[in-house]
Amino acid sequence: MKVILAKSILKANDDVAKRNRETLDRCKVKAVNLISSPGAGKTTLLEKVLELCKGKAAVGVIEGDIATTRDAERIAAKSVPVVQINTQGACHLDARMVEKALLELPLEQLDLVVIENVGNLVCPASFDLGDHEKIALLSVTEGDDKAAKYPRVFDAATAVIITKADLLPYTDFDLDSCVKELLQIKPQLKVFVTSAKAGSGLVELVNWLQAR
Amino acid sequence: MHELSLIHGLLELITASAKVHDIKQVSLIRLVVGEYYGALPEALNFAFEAVTRDTICEGAVLELVATAGRELYVDYYEGD
Ligand SMILES: Nc1nc2c(ncn2[C@@H]2O[C@H](COP(=O)(O)OP(=O)(O)OP(=O)(O)O)[C@@H](O)[C@H]2O)c(=O)[nH]1
Ligand SMILES: [Mg+2]
Ligand SMILES: [Zn+2]
Numbered sequence: 001m002k003v004i005l006a007k008s009i010l011k012a013n014d015d016v017a018k019r020n021r022e023t024l025d026r027c028k029v030k031a032v033n034l035i036s037s038p039g040a041g042k043t044t045l046l047e048k049v050l051e052l053c054k055g056k057a058a059v060g061v062i063e064g065d066i067a068t069t070r071d072a073e074r075i076a077a078k079s080v081p082v083v084q085i086n087t088q089g090a091c092h093l094d095a096r097m098v099e100k101a102l103l104e105l106p107l108e109q110l111d112l113v114v115i116e117n118v119g120n121l122v123c124p125a126s127f128d129l130g131d132h133e134k135i136a137l138l139s140v141t142e143g144d145d146k147a148a149k150y151p152r153v154f155d156a157a158t159a160v161i162i163t164k165a166d167l168l169p170y171t172d173f174d175l176d177s178c179v180k181e182l183l184q185i186k187p188q189l190k191v192f193v194t195s196a197k198a199g200s201g202l203v204e205l206v207n208w209l210q211a212r
Numbered sequence: 213m214h215e216l217s218l219i220h221g222l223l224e225l226i227t228a229s230a231k232v233h234d235i236k237q238v239s240l241i242r243l244v245v246g247e248y249y250g251a252l253p254e255a256l257n258f259a260f261e262a263v264t265r266d267t268i269c270e271g272a273v274l275e276l277v278a279t280a281g282r283e284l285y286v287d288y289y290e291g292d
Contacts (some may be wrong), residue, residue, distance in 0.1 A: 003233055005286040008241070009221040091214060123214040126284075145225055152248060 013127055016095035020102060020130025027107035029060075029083060030212070031115060032127050036155050038119030038136035041163040043071045044138065044196040046114060050078045052206045053112075060105040062115040064093040081105055092124040093117050099130075112209070121146070125156040133158040135212075140164050140171050144178035151185045159190040161205065168193040185201075215255040218284070219263045226289055228280050230268055238291035242275040248282040 010182070024031050034042045046061065060084040063071040072084035077173050083101040085093060098115060105113065115131060117124040125134070136157040138146055141164060147154050154160055160182055167174065179191050190208065194201030226238060245251055251275050260274045268291070277287070 001233065001235060001292060002288055002290045003229060003235070005225065005229060006230075006288075007225055008285045009218055009225055010222050011282060012221055033226060092217070094217065122250055124215075126214070127217075152250070183272045 002073045003185065003192070010126065010128075013095045016099055017128035017130040020095055020099055021132070023102060024107070024113065024130065024132070027110070029107050029110050029113055029130040030128070031113040032166040032209070033115045033117055033119070033124070033131035033134045035117045035124045035134055035157070036119060036139070036163075037121040037142060038135045040119070040142065041196055042116050042119070042137055043074055045161065045194065045202075046116060047074060048076060048196045048199065048202050049114075049206055049209075050075070050080050052202060053150070056206075057111040057210060058109055059112045060110045062093075062101045062105070062113065064116055064118045066091070066118060081110075081187060087118055089120075091118055091120045091122075093128050093129055094097060094127045095129050120151045121150045121153050125153045135159045135161060135164050138178070140167050140173040140175075144172075144174045147178060147185060151196060154182055154185050154189070157186075157189065159192065159208070161192045161195055161201075163192055163196065165193050165200060166198040215251050215259040216263065218249070218251055219256065219259040222260075222286060223263055223267060223269060225286060227267070228268060229289075230245065230291060235291040236268060238272045238289055240273045240275060240290040241269065242277065242287040244277045244279055244287050246258040246279050246283040249284050251284075272281050278280070281290050 061075045063084045066087050069084045072082045073084040083104045085097045085101050134157045136153050192201050192205045218283050
């Protein structure tokens, strides 16, 4: 017997993602999914953003890593509710993992949930988590061609944060050309240039987040 | 790893549908994979073999159709 299905194999994930989004909406919480290659500076940036949000917005964090609870420990040091997901090898978070993590957060008391995805510039873009927006990070030490070479993540994002700008003088990263290529992938992308180390660009980022 | 999650999704989908249609053994699955997903055919086949062991899809032919777009769906499957 032949059965015509014509069904997406990500449907199971997408169904749970939809549920997650409904849960978040019910609690009036906005969720942001941070995506970058390993070490681009997601946790460091988040630490700074959390400091700037103190007293202005209640933020909860979900940390996704293949192993260890190190990132969650760094976030917990900021006295913010945090849940660590260990993916046991999987190179991305999926909606089911986030569904479980959301149960551990005091959603009723939060304004924003930041989900730090597993460091990976490829497949996190395929898996909807139920977030409201994806923000991609790209550090200047990775090279200015990465947007063009890994377009999917940047296409799925609403904003891109170019990180470690303090290192620009020591790299051949061409900021203009990178921004140009980003906008070629997606003209409506909002691009931030930040340095968590020097503290630059962070206020603009937090203001933008708060406005949304 | 990415391919493995996709194949898990595929197996879930087929198993649910096969139950409805009272299909006990699946012989062929036609999967359309858009370039967007960056899934490698060899890795998909390898994951398929590993994941379907001892399931109704064991031994089934996985027919992959590559497209340029963003599709990722099961076109149809065959079984008895
Ligand atoms: N110079 C400089 N270094 C930075 C900056 N932000 C982060 N780093 C360094 O980059 C390294 C990686 O930073 P993390 O914040 O752990 O990166 P991550 O993206 O969270 O890494 P994974 O979670 O493992 O994917 C650390 O050694 C940071 O100190 C920055 O703005 N400037
Ligand atoms: Mg991190
Ligand atoms: Zn993956």
